[in-house]
Amino acid sequence: MTTLFISDLHLDDRRPQITELFLHFLATEARQADALYILGDLFEFWSGDDISNPLNDSVQDGLKALTASGVKCFLVKGNRDFLVSKRFAKRTGMTILGDYTAINLDGQNVLIAHGDTFCTLDEKYQAFRTAVNIPWRQKLFTALPIFVREAIADKIRGKSKAGNQQKSMNIMDVTESEVINKMLEFKCDTLIHGHTHKPNIHDVALSANKQGKRIVLGDWFDQGSVLVWNEGKYDLQQRAFLTK
Numbered sequence: 001m002t003t004l005f006i007s008d009l010h011l012d013d014r015r016p017q018i019t020e021l022f023l024h025f026l027a028t029e030a031r032q033a034d035a036l037y038i039l040g041d042l043f044e045f046w047s048g049d050d051i052s053n054p055l056n057d058s059v060q061d062g063l064k065a066l067t068a069s070g071v072k073c074f075l076v077k078g079n080r081d082f083l084v085s086k087r088f089a090k091r092t093g094m095t096i097l098g099d100y101t102a103i104n105l106d107g108q109n110v111l112i113a114h115g116d117t118f119c120t121l122d123e124k125y126q127a128f129r130t131a132v133n134i135p136w137r138q139k140l141f142t143a144l145p146i147f148v149r150e151a152i153a154d155k156i157r158g159k160s161k162a163g164n165q166q167k168s169m170n171i172m173d174v175t176e177s178e179v180i181n182k183m184l185e186f187k188c189d190t191l192i193h194g195h196t197h198k199p200n201i202h203d204v205a206l207s208a209n210k211q212g213k214r215i216v217l218g219d220w221f222d223q224g225s226v227l228v229w230n231e232g233k234y235d236l237q238q239r240a241f242l243t244k
């Protein structure tokens with residue numbers, strides 16, 4: 001039973017080699033897995049499921065081919081793609097999960113999340129997240145004409161100066177106490193998340209005599225990052241771009 005985890009691809013038509021690597025991954029390695037979990041920020045931005053362009057369409061077709069081949073595919077929405085919705089799920093055959101989901105992998109309880117919700121010290125961001133995750137606001141925004149939505153998105157992207165260079169991303173790291181609270185709440189000894197773009201495997205002191213693990217997935221700016229979970233063992237691996 002092989003389960004794959006990826007996140008923070010930030011797919012953008014300005015970085016075609018990441019899309020090329022991802023579509024290749026979907027058509028090859030991912031086909032051999034039992035399930036693929038995409039833990040957020042699949043896209044650099046997403047202003048609604050109704051927006052058709054070569055990037056959005058090729059990625060959705062690639063995901064659909066994967067799920068049609070029998071591989072279960074799940075999406076946890078990140079701060080970049082929180083507007084991904086039912087139409088995307090239907091078109092790709094993916095299942096959209098909530099902010100926190102406990103899954104059972106080879107008998108182990110594992111908590112999965114994008115990771116932005118653990119960055120409690122980044123108050124400005126948390127305010128942004130709360131503001132745009134109000135359902136009536138999302139309905140209103142996605143009811144706007146596409147050109148208006150894209151103009152607002154460009155403005156917000158500019159303001160958040162997230163830019164498209166990973167090094168310019170100054171994102172706060174997770175708050176340890178928030179991580180521990182959530183792992184205890186969901187009774188999971190292992191947490192897998194993305195968002196911080198700092199791939200690593202950390203020990204978490206869940207209690208005086210209980211150690212947990214926090215596995216952080218890497219972004220796909222300079223190369224792919226895949227967590228391969230197989231028969232209770234996991235390995236955080238890189239995938240080189242196909243073209244230089």
Ligand SMILES: O=C(CCCCNC(=O)Nc1ccc(S(=O)(=O)N2CCN(c3cc(Cl)cc(C(F)(F)F)c3)CC2)cc1)NO
Pocket residue numbers: 041044045046047079080081083125132133137138139141152153154156157160162169171195
């Ligand atoms: O990214 C990082 C580091 C930075 C982390 C925090 N920054 C971050 O997430 N920025 C960000 C996220 C999404 C986009 S967007 O272009 O996709 N798009 C913008 C407009 N959105 C909107 C929705 C609604 Cl309901 C309502 C409005 C309203 F009311 F403003 F008009 C706007 C929809 C989504 C642009 C920038 N780490 O991973």
